[in-house]
Amino acid sequence: MHIRLVNPNTTATMTAKIEECARAVAGPGTLVDAVNPDMGPASIESHYDEALAVPGLLTEIAKGEAAGVDGYVVACFGDPGLDAAREIARGPVIGMAEAAMHMGSFLGRGFSVVTTLERSAGRTWDLAERYGMQRFCRGVHASDIPVLDLETDPEARKIITESALRAIETDNSDAILLGCAGMADLCREISAEIGVPVIDGVAAGTTLVESLVRLGLRKSGRGEFATPPPKAYIGLLREFGSAAG
Amino acid sequence: MHIRLVNPNTTATMTAKIEECARAVAGPGTLVDAVNPDMGPASIESHYDEALAVPGLLTEIAKGEAAGVDGYVVACFGDPGLDAAREIARGPVIGMAEAAMHMGSFLGRGFSVVTTLERSAGRTWDLAERYGMQRFCRGVHASDIPVLDLETDPEARKIITESALRAIETDNSDAILLGCAGMADLCREISAEIGVPVIDGVAAGTTLVESLVRLGLRKSGRGEFATPPPKAYIGLLREFGSAAG
Amino acid sequence: MHIRLVNPNTTATMTAKIEECARAVAGPGTLVDAVNPDMGPASIESHYDEALAVPGLLTEIAKGEAAGVDGYVVACFGDPGLDAAREIARGPVIGMAEAAMHMGSFLGRGFSVVTTLERSAGRTWDLAERYGMQRFCRGVHASDIPVLDLETDPEARKIITESALRAIETDNSDAILLGCAGMADLCREISAEIGVPVIDGVAAGTTLVESLVRLGLRKSGRGEFATPPPKAYIGLLREFGSAAG
Amino acid sequence: MHIRLVNPNTTATMTAKIEECARAVAGPGTLVDAVNPDMGPASIESHYDEALAVPGLLTEIAKGEAAGVDGYVVACFGDPGLDAAREIARGPVIGMAEAAMHMGSFLGRGFSVVTTLERSAGRTWDLAERYGMQRFCRGVHASDIPVLDLETDPEARKIITESALRAIETDNSDAILLGCAGMADLCREISAEIGVPVIDGVAAGTTLVESLVRLGLRKSGRGEFATPPPKAYIGLLREFGSAAG
Amino acid sequence: MHIRLVNPNTTATMTAKIEECARAVAGPGTLVDAVNPDMGPASIESHYDEALAVPGLLTEIAKGEAAGVDGYVVACFGDPGLDAAREIARGPVIGMAEAAMHMGSFLGRGFSVVTTLERSAGRTWDLAERYGMQRFCRGVHASDIPVLDLETDPEARKIITESALRAIETDNSDAILLGCAGMADLCREISAEIGVPVIDGVAAGTTLVESLVRLGLRKSGRGEFATPPPKAYIGLLREFGSAAG
Amino acid sequence: MHIRLVNPNTTATMTAKIEECARAVAGPGTLVDAVNPDMGPASIESHYDEALAVPGLLTEIAKGEAAGVDGYVVACFGDPGLDAAREIARGPVIGMAEAAMHMGSFLGRGFSVVTTLERSAGRTWDLAERYGMQRFCRGVHASDIPVLDLETDPEARKIITESALRAIETDNSDAILLGCAGMADLCREISAEIGVPVIDGVAAGTTLVESLVRLGLRKSGRGEFATPPPKAYIGLLREFGSAAG
Incomplete structure (x- = not known):
């Protein structure tokens, strides 16, 4: 295959x-x-x-x-x-958003998305609606890190982790979705730190x-x-x- | 302007x-x-x-x-x-779909769309949802005329008029939306024939x-x-x- | 015409x-x-x-x-x-609410309404649903100015402008709708002050x-x-x- | 009381x-x-x-x-x-529509409304939405009897009964709602004839x-x-x- | 009967x-x-x-x-x-949730539920959706009192009353629903204290x-x-x- | 694993x-x-x-x-x-319904469910709503074969195949979901016969x-x-x- x-x-x-x-x-x-x-x-x-x-x-x-x-x-x-x-x-x-959202729906009542720029949030909500996942999507949160800076900014993981923690608190969510393929490698580390499941849509x-x-x-x-x-x-x-x- | x-x-x-x-x-x-x-x-x-x-x-x-x-x-x-x-x-x-749908919402309880190919219907429903017009959209009906044939097929207007009449009957609609820019010139004639408002999104x-x-x-x-x-x-x-x- | x-x-x-x-x-x-x-x-x-x-x-x-x-x-x-x-x-x-809401839907992801009394908010939400505009309506905010005081209260424009600014912040909205015909004349001034589009349903x-x-x-x-x-x-x-x- | x-x-x-x-x-x-x-x-x-x-x-x-x-x-x-x-x-x-719809929601998966004129159907759907009963309302069916003819037309009960039977068949409904106060006195008789519950909103x-x-x-x-x-x-x-x- | x-x-x-x-x-x-x-x-x-x-x-x-x-x-x-x-x-x-929610829908624009444990909130939302009452349910608030402690905890009524007051403020609700049969006897007292209707689903x-x-x-x-x-x-x-x- | x-x-x-x-x-x-x-x-x-x-x-x-x-x-x-x-x-x-519905949502615009008894349809619709899959579920069709007869009725596969064909025609669906674990072994054969994907929730x-x-x-x-x-x-x-x- x-x-x-x-x-x-x-x-x-x-x-x-x-x-x-x-x-x-x-x-x-x-x-x-x-x-x-x-x-x-x-x-x-x-x-x-x-x-x-x-x-x-x-x-x-x-x-x-x-x-x-x-x-x-x-x-x-x-x-x-x-x-x-x-x-x-x-x-x-x-x-990858489709995959992450569906998987997120199996883990509890709702998830939060942590994404890069605020201007992408509308697109995420459109996709959630399109896939039937709107009822599980409790919030979309921007980390304000541009996509390519994910590769270079040494603070990226820390900032995303903090966004994820705030998102869980604010949205009372059961899981975090990483809203960019550039965050795929951070998935397990962030999950370990915040103690709730973190989903990378690439995987x-x-x-x-x-x-x-x-x-x-x-x-x-x-x-x-x-x-x-x-x-x-x-x-x-x-x-x-x-x-x- | x-x-x-x-x-x-x-x-x-x-x-x-x-x-x-x-x-x-x-x-x-x-x-x-x-x-x-x-x-x-x-x-x-x-x-x-x-x-x-x-x-x-x-x-x-x-x-x-x-x-x-x-x-x-x-x-x-x-x-x-x-x-x-x-x-x-x-x-x-x-x-033009956005314009036609909003205008259609002012004319009654609901409208039907007459489009070209059946495979376009899904896109029309997606747009209706995106614009908040899903509650007014009562049906999307294919005339099975490919877009470029609208320019050449002498039967096009007759076929679309018949689709429109069937759509009104089936959907109990108050207006017809023409689902292709290539139908724009047919708008007034078809409206006169079927006796309900017909909306061209170009206009x-x-x-x-x-x-x-x-x-x-x-x-x-x-x-x-x-x-x-x-x-x-x-x-x-x-x-x-x-x-x- | x-x-x-x-x-x-x-x-x-x-x-x-x-x-x-x-x-x-x-x-x-x-x-x-x-x-x-x-x-x-x-x-x-x-x-x-x-x-x-x-x-x-x-x-x-x-x-x-x-x-x-x-x-x-x-x-x-x-x-x-x-x-x-x-x-x-x-x-x-x-x-005029119908007109303002539809126009508001063309300007971005969502709008906020600034109205007169809190008790009118329910009616606004009912209309938003009726018109399919609920998905664009992010908030309805009372300025607590009775309708006829709009004619006489020298502070009216200032209070409405402040409500509008708070509404945009709270709702993350792309436009403001003025929720009373008595505010029609304030539209351009408030828009200039707050830097986002303001819609008067009368116009x-x-x-x-x-x-x-x-x-x-x-x-x-x-x-x-x-x-x-x-x-x-x-x-x-x-x-x-x-x-x- | x-x-x-x-x-x-x-x-x-x-x-x-x-x-x-x-x-x-x-x-x-x-x-x-x-x-x-x-x-x-x-x-x-x-x-x-x-x-x-x-x-x-x-x-x-x-x-x-x-x-x-x-x-x-x-x-x-x-x-x-x-x-x-x-x-x-x-x-x-x-x-009375509010009452009938809520009661209807307790009797099964959905109900049908049999009303007087076709032009009233839109209003019924608006009310169903307003009351949260849209998910239970499976159809609104006109009997085409004007309101005041309910008092005088000797065929009224027969026509409404037939509408009710067709509605149950078409909509696969669990109950019938009588869509006019002028039908209140027909409730028990029609229910006995059609064998499914019939609800009069007056009662x-x-x-x-x-x-x-x-x-x-x-x-x-x-x-x-x-x-x-x-x-x-x-x-x-x-x-x-x-x-x- | x-x-x-x-x-x-x-x-x-x-x-x-x-x-x-x-x-x-x-x-x-x-x-x-x-x-x-x-x-x-x-x-x-x-x-x-x-x-x-x-x-x-x-x-x-x-x-x-x-x-x-x-x-x-x-x-x-x-x-x-x-x-x-x-x-x-x-x-x-x-x-009893079904009853309380329907009754609550007759009293205004929306209600809040005060329940026992936070983990029950999801079930309440599921029921609200099932009954068509989601549009009236503005919030579900846990008092964090386990069910059987309602019988013995001398502070129970006070804590629930405070939850109810916060819920009304937060949700801008017109009524409170008591989210547990064990609270049935508190209904009239709490209503008297908070000045908005309180609904016990048992009654x-x-x-x-x-x-x-x-x-x-x-x-x-x-x-x-x-x-x-x-x-x-x-x-x-x-x-x-x-x-x- | x-x-x-x-x-x-x-x-x-x-x-x-x-x-x-x-x-x-x-x-x-x-x-x-x-x-x-x-x-x-x-x-x-x-x-x-x-x-x-x-x-x-x-x-x-x-x-x-x-x-x-x-x-x-x-x-x-x-x-x-x-x-x-x-x-x-x-x-x-x-x-297994959850799994089948999510998989079905990846294959096109919508699916139909072929189930055993008519009385199960309501439950299927409840689940579709719960999972966010209502927008993909275009119909639930009973084959009227009791669950245990699936094991013994030599006509079972033929009847289900015919239900599936009718469902696709009626609902204009892109896939069929088999609505009972007792049908799991029929999945590939029926798919081959009807020419559209058939999904067994067990697998x-x-x-x-x-x-x-x-x-x-x-x-x-x-x-x-x-x-x-x-x-x-x-x-x-x-x-x-x-x-x-």
């Missing part, structure tokens, strides 16, 4: 970290790798960034299909391009995709997520014509 | 039709034009098409900002890229943006829809770096 | 202010006037007042129909009698009714909002028999 | 029937009477009728307060003026108000339903000034 | 108190008694306790059916076993069941709550086989 | 089938077994049966805890006793619990699902005292 994580930004160090965290939880015999596109934003911190990350993400899904990948995780907490990716992949595609998504593949579950061939009808794409995006249809 | 409609697909004949329908309802003294990007899909009939139409749409918004446009309508019923467009525009941006969006501009209402400078933080965009999308920040 | 605002209370100075605020935003060539009934309460500050304002409001709508008015705004933030007014008017009728309703008229949209002749079946009205309300049917 | 039912229309024969049905279920020692206003519409079949019935209803509540009545039922299935009546009554006020409201009085439960003196602030009412409605404050 | 309250825990002193509170509100001529099972937990403070209280509760319902009881109240605020009890009883069965349930019996309303014979299909029950629970079918 | 499925009814042939289906999807190195209690109903077809199955289920969880089991699946589609089981287990507990739950264990995720020690406070349990259920606390 081959599972691929697609980091939709172009920062390769983050991709490496994602691959490592995913491999740590995959079952024996499952091949896991992570990739990122060679076009798009260096990090995703706005609706604008999300929109511009999606063509690169779809390119990576198309490459994965050619390589026989069995299932994918979209490794950015905004789950950009998830519906489009599902249209062009044969196997399951799970967003959660990996096991969920693995489960779906093992269960033999993939989209039906008809309906909203069937392969898109083929058509002309012009200009810079001309190459995309062949992935559809 | 200068209002611009952005057709996010690359079909210029549709753009011309959109411009004509928008001009027919604009107030005296309002300059209205319509544009389309020079990259992207020829029509939008899947999540995949939507995702690939957005970079071109955002380029057009950026051009409009440089030209001093006061407000925009996204002239595709999936309202692709609306959140991202709001981040980079100074003035209001309204999606509805034009008057709503005009209203917002006249009221002096635009997003606040802070929060989720503030200008995105600037950063590097690499590869094919390199040019986008300058629109943010 | 002739648009009429009906102030459902009997205070003529408020009617004059409403007319002025509406005219300031109407398009060129649109005739705008404001009226108030000659029976009913001097201000509307309870469900009881609302109920007793409605017969007078409906009299004014009936007069407007006789005079060929094209559309109406109910100029009280409780939107009293809106459904009944829609039954007897040929053209569109919009409530918003005027542009929305204008839009609907320009789009040719009015209720269908059948269903819930069709002209009421004629019947006898006895006693003090005998005169109303002729407006129905 | 003195409980009063207020029929908000002016048809005395309906008032007499309501009184009879209420008395049949009241506990020993409870005084029950029914009244109707001497102004307003002969029957209530539109939002317009409802609006014009409310001033008369409020007059009757004010008279009841002067007479020391302990609690009230609003005996029209649209529950007109309920919020306003609660403001001016010291004891509990229950709407249900009587026992609920009796329960509230016996429990000593009435609104608190503060907040939304406190006595309205006193003020001037002018014109035809001048007399109402004294009921408030 | 014979109404029985079933205290689902095994503490007889609490059963006696429940009987007394129920008798105080029953109408003249209504026989009211209270019972408790002779197996199960001494108090109910967890999902585990609830689950283990239900077999005993069902035994008591089966005994009541044999004795010709007309209706039942489940006298524990978690309403354990309500659906199952409805299946095996011919007459109405009401949970509320008694009058509601009485109302249903007087109205002749009981479940229909078909559907979800029909008598369960008979079958073998083995082991410790063998005796239960006869109650079904 | 040791995962245990608890069949809450007492039919050992069904337990054997459940174990087989679970083993087929478990990862290499995971020990999977299935057990059933020695008290309770032979099958679960009512709220009454569910209530009486729970003490036996909890006994099996307590035994599992003593044996060091890492996680559990409740292998009955009503997910009986799930909250109570979570209180006394250290590791994760997942209901789905097994992979989900495995995922949670591999991710190191279990409830926090505080809050609603902490170990219940210890107390006396008397009578037939005396033995349960020791599992709590």
Whole structure:
């Protein structure tokens, strides 16, 4: 079984970290790798960034299909391009926010999300509603650390831990979700410190995709997520014509 | 006042039709034009098409900002890229589905949408929920006419009219929303035939943006829809770096 | 085009202010006037007042129909009698809360309402739900200024501005809605002071009714909002028999 | 204990029937009477009728307060003026739709409403939402019998029974609610014929108000339903000034 | 008419108190008694306790059916076993939380619940949703008094009164619901002290069941709550086989 | 890793089938077994049966805890006793309906459930709401095959397949959920026949619990699902005292 994580930004160090965290939880015999596109934003911190990350993400899904990948995780907490990716992949595609939220719903009455910038909170609430997880999502809390600073700021783990503690107190939550793929490596340490479960969507998504593949579950061939009808794409995006249809 | 409609697909004949329908309802003294990007899909009939139409749409918004446009309508019923467009525009941006749904809510207890392909229905329901219009949306009905065939199929108006009549009967609705910018020119004729109000989001969006501009209402400078933080965009999308920040 | 605002209370100075605020935003060539009934309460500050304002409001709508008015705004933030007014008017009728809330939904993730008395908050929440705008309404805040004191209290603008600032902070909102027609004239000043958009439903309703008229949209002749079946009205309300049917 | 039912229309024969049905279920020692206003519409079949019935209803509540009545039922299935009546009554006020819906929620998974005219269905759905009973309301079905014809049409009971049977089949419901005070006397007969519980809100409201009085439960003196602030009412409605404050 | 309250825990002193509170509100001529099972937990403070209280509760319902009881109240605020009890009883069965919440919805815009342990709050929210009362439930507040300490702790009333006052302030509520049958006897005193209505579900349930019996309303014979299909029950629970079918 | 499925009814042939289906999807190195209690109903077809199955289920969880089991699946589609089981287990507990619904939400816009008896549908809808999966659940369809007949009726698979086909047509669904543990062995065959994904909650739950264990995720020690406070349990259920606390 081959599972691929697609980091939709172009920062390769983050991709490496994602691959490592995913491999740590995959079952024996499952091949896991992570990739990122060679076009798009260096990090995703706005609706604008999300929109511009999606063509690169779809390119990576198309490459994965050619390589026989069995299932994918979209490794950015905004789950950009998830519906489009599902249209062009044969196997399951799970967003990391989707995975983290579903797993969070199994651990108690509700969870809190600790994310990077305040401006991302709206997107998180949209996803919670879309997945039916709004009733479990008790709060979205910004740590005010920009995505790429997670790689370099020596205080990052401390600040996120403090945000998590405040979130649990304020929201009376049973679990913390880490709201950025760049936080994946902090998951176990923070959980140990705060004494409540902490969920990283990168790892959660990996096991969920693995489960779906093992269960033999993939989209039906008809309906909203069937392969898109083929058509002309012009200009810079001309190459995309062949992935559809 | 200068209002611009952005057709996010690359079909210029549709753009011309959109411009004509928008001009027919604009107030005296309002300059209205319509544009389309020079990259992207020829029509939008899947999540995949939507995702690939957005970079071109955002380029057009950026051009409009440089030209001093006061407000925009996204002239595709999936309202692709609306959140991202709001981040980079100074003035209001309204999606045509958003406009049609809100206007529909003023006309009675509920409306039905007549759209092109069945696979678009899910997106319409997502938008209805996002805008708070789910309680007014009583049904989404596919006419099974592909978008570009609206331009050429001599039976198109007849088929859509029949879908509209069935929708009203089935859903007990007070109005019909036309679920594609390519149907904009059919609005008054179909309304006359079926005897209930028919709403074209292209026209509805034009008057709503005009209203917002006249009221002096635009997003606040802070929060989720503030200008995105600037950063590097690499590869094919390199040019986008300058629109943010 | 002739648009009429009906102030459902009997205070003529408020009617004059409403007319002025509406005219300031109407398009060129649109005739705008404001009226108030000659029976009913001097201000509307309870469900009881609302109920007793409605017969007078409906009299004014009936007069407007006789005079060929094209559309109406109910100029009280409780939107009293809106459904009944829609039954007897040929053209569109919009409530000022309805207008303000819809416009507010275009400006960001959510808005706060600053109203007069605490006891009005429940009605505002009911309307938000009715219009599908509950998801955008983040808070309703009383300024504790009785409606008629808005005309005379020299501190009114200052108190409302402070309520608005607190509301934005508490609710993390993107816009403020002024929850009383008596605040219409304060809109631009308060917006300038607090730096986020402020919406007056009197002005918003005027542009929305204008839009609907320009789009040719009015209720269908059948269903819930069709002209009421004629019947006898006895006693003090005998005169109303002729407006129905 | 003195409980009063207020029929908000002016048809005395309906008032007499309501009184009879209420008395049949009241506990020993409870005084029950029914009244109707001497102004307003002969029957209530539109939002317009409802609006014009409310001033008369409020007059009757004010008279009841002067007479020391302990609690009230609003005996029209649209529950007109309920919020306003609660403001001016010291004891509990229950709407007949409110009573029927709550009772219906105790009998199974869901109920259907059989009402008079199709145009009343929207109001019923609004009330179901307002009372939290939307999840139990599975359908609203018009019998197409005008209110006053219930008194005279020899086929009325047969038609309503057939509507009820169809409703149960269509909605898979556990109970039927009779959607008009004019149907109160048909309740037991129809229930016997169709073999599922049938609920008349006139009787249900009587026992609920009796329960509230016996429990000593009435609104608190503060907040939304406190006595309205006193003020001037002018014109035809001048007399109402004294009921408030 | 014979109404029985079933205290689902095994503490007889609490059963006696429940009987007394129920008798105080029953109408003249209504026989009211209270019972408790002779197996199960001494108090109910967890999902585990609830689950283990239900077999005993069902035994008591089966005994009541044999004795010709007309209706039942489940006298524990978690309403354990309500659906199952409805299946095996011919007459109405009401949970005390169900009763209190419905009554609370008649008294204003919203209520707060004061309960025993924090861990019970989730169950209360689940019930509020199940009954459609979520929109009225503004908060659930733990007094941190274990159920059986209500019988012995001399400070209990004082602590609950203080919780109630805080709840009203925090939630801006119109009424307080006492979240445990063990608080039934405190209802009138606390209400007098805090000046807003306080609802005890034991008393509320008694009058509601009485109302249903007087109205002749009981479940229909078909559907979800029909008598369960008979079958073998083995082991410790063998005796239960006869109650079904 | 040791995962245990608890069949809450007492039919050992069904337990054997459940174990087989679970083993087929478990990862290499995971020990999977299935057990059933020695008290309770032979099958679960009512709220009454569910209530009486729970003490036996909890006994099996307590035994599992003593044996060091890492996680559990409740292998009955009503997910009986799930909250109570979570209180006394250290590791994760997942209901088979919960598992199937979450997995179903990843495969498209919505799913249909094919269950045994019509009277179980209400319970399924309650669970869908509880898990946030209501928006994905498009219909619950009874096959009218009693649970134990699934073992013996040679037509069972054919009837369920036909129900599934009708459900997909009626609900326009993307997947089918099998609404009974007794159908687990039919999953792949029916999927092959109908051409859309079919989900068995027994298998789905097994992979989900495995995922949670591999991710190191279990409830926090505080809050609603902490170990219940210890107390006396008397009578037939005396033995349960020791599992709590």
